[in-house]
Amino acid sequence: xxxxxxxxxxxxxxxxxxxxxxxxxxxxxxxxxxxxxxxxxxxxxxxxxxxxxxxxxxxxxxxxxxxxxxxxxxxxxxxxxxxxxxxxxxxxxxxxxxxxxxxxxxxxxxxxxxxxxxxxxxxxxxxxxxxxxxxxxxxxxxxxxxxxxxxxxxxxxxxxxxxxxxx
Numbered sequence: 294x295x296x297x298x299x300x301x302x303x304x305x306x307x308x309x310x311x312x313x314x315x316x317x318x319x320x321x322x323x324x325x326x327x328x329x330x331x332x333x334x335x336x337x338x339x340x341x342x343x344x345x346x347x348x349x350x351x352x353x354x355x356x357x358x359x360x361x362x363x364x365x366x367x368x369x370x371x372x373x374x375x376x377x378x379x380x381x382x383x384x385x386x387x388x389x390x391x392x393x394x395x396x397x398x399x400x401x402x403x404x405x406x407x408x409x410x411x412x413x414x415x416x417x418x419x420x421x422x423x424x425x426x427x428x429x430x431x432x433x434x435x436x437x438x439x440x441x442x443x444x445x446x447x448x449x450x451x452x453x454x455x456x457x458x459x460x
Contacts, residue, residue: 342445345406346452349443353399353411354454357439360397361415361458369417378416384440385414387453391442399441411443418457435460 369379376397378384385394396412404410418436437458444451 339450342447342450343452344445346443346445346450347454349404349407349411349445350441350452350454351443352401352404353413353441353443354439354456356399356401357397357413357415357441358456358458361437361439361460369415373414376412376414378414380417380419382416384416384438385442387442387451396442406446408444408446408448411441413439413441415439 367375367377369377371379371382373382373384373395376395385391385396391412394414396414398410398412400410416438418438437460439456439458441454442451443454
């Protein structure tokens with residue numbers, strides 16, 4: 294009688310090491326994929342925070358421009374009372390601590406996702422004669438620099454915008 298198990302004597306058992314190597318490769322691929330996904334989520338969150346900060350700064354900038362459409366403006370001072378700086382002073386820059394300056398807080402219901410309300414300051418610039426930039430009938434053009442600061446969902450995403458407004 295022929296022994297049916299005699300053919301197993303010639304096998305070396307390679308299936309187990311190969312399947313262990315395949316399992317190790319699949320585990321490494323899964324770990325790498327989850328790390329990449331985590332990094333992509335952080336990048337998307339940072340992009341969202343930056344976008345929110347930009348929108349907040351843009352809204353504050355437009356708020357400052359709207360303020361300048363009044364018929365008469367208050368006095369611009371060297372100390373920046375109410376966020377209105379005269380031409381002889383330097384308003385806050387991006388690297389400055391904005392809490393130590395006189396600023397205007399811009400608030401709107403649409404900015405509820407920001408970590409704090411956006412701020413802006415307006416600096417009065419030197420007036421120029423009408424012959425240089427404007428072909429209109431104005432004797433002088435009043436120029437103002439509006440600087441707005443917005444933050445995103447966290448205080449680490451900060452955007453500073455500036456515009457020059459002619460009145």
